[in-house]
Amino acid sequence: MKIAILALQGAFAEHEQMLHLLGVETILVRNLDDWQSFLSSNGVGLVIPGGESTSMMRIMRDEGLFEPIREAILGGLPVLGTCAGLIMLDRIHLDVMDILAKRNAYGRQLGSFNYEGEFKGLGKVPMTFIRAPYIEEAGHDVEILATVEGKIIAARQKNMLVTAFHPELTDDTRIHKLFLKIVEEGHPSSL
């Protein structure tokens, strides 16, 4: 049972470390061959990391990963999207989650910040925002999990969990554990 981490660009190694810390096997997906071997090895979840969404989208399309990944998520594959990963799941990118992301919502690097905020069901969680987005529109099916100054910065819709901040950059493993719980819901006793 493995979790795929999209490794086209960005902070995929940090997610890998975090999942290894939690005793989960991972596979880095850089191309279609990797994706197919993930599917054939009982892959149960996908992480789309932080990085530059334009860069990852470009490579994803060119490598022929766009449609297969989209179909898998629509088919119920649990997915965790952080920062750029949140953007990529929204209506105008992969169009799998009923949200609209606002890119660079806090401006340039001088606007990057740390915060400790309330996360539904988890209590206070340390949050690192790097040139981060927020969610400016969310559909009825979307459960809002955290807000900062009235802006939605974490949400869930069925098999999809997104955060505008980077849980992989802190020592706090609760967001990844929450994702693993979603994975378990879809695949009982898989982990």
Next chain:
Amino acid sequence: MEDRTTLNRQLAQMLKGGVIMDVTTPEQARIAEAAGACAVMALERIPADIRAAGGVSRMSDPKMIKGIQQAVSIPVMAKCRIGHFAEAQILEAIEIDYIDESEVLSPADDIYHIDKRKFKVPFVCGAKDLGEALRRINEGATMIRTKGEPGTGDIIQAIRHMRLMQSEIRRLVSMSEDELYEAAKQLRVPFDLVKFVHENGKLPVVNFAAGGVATPADAALMMQLGAEGVFVGSGIFKSGNPEKRAQAIVKAVTNYNNPAILAELSEDLGEAMVGINESEIELLMAERGK
């Protein structure tokens, strides 16, 4: 560690596995972004032209940099001269995402680098060996790159710097703890930084390759030698088909370990930049600022 330093190191972490491209116009910036660049470096002249023009080369016109900031949504970096903290203050005032205190421009100070801890905006600096890298990090740099030999299209220097840095890191890792004090003395850096490298087998910040990258194969070579991403300066917009070459180098950095994909990417790219051989260079930029 201070919040800002950590956030700035973390921005560099987000750039990993990506390609940062030199651009001189908003149009080039848009081409770079569409090709999948994870950031652009805004400058008036690319290193090959700086080298050809000679004379004193300085920070770019802020208006030109702003034009590029408006053209793209990815991070925008810009260069200031080594030691020229006033240029860095100006770049911070226009909210640049990363400052490259760069040997490509004419150094403003032949002794002191910028005290980068005084700034909120992050800095990337060049280094040819571990000592230089750690000295820059001690001054506050939150990202390191090899110096390479910019504007030549010749990869030999970047290779030399990356190999040297990696072998020095391996050496530190293999030392016993009491040997680290002497190592810190020889490297002219604080003990804590040496100890970090000893314990972790890597720099405390992200390390990119820069200088002389002209082909997808060059980019893959640097990645396999331990670079965490690649700067491409003159190699793209001095080539026959910038758009295609830019895309190919981006994908080569993602799939640097997959020769079959690299072979496909290397096909039919048109003319690479002409390049200058290392032995034909009169000015070694890598020797600036140690």
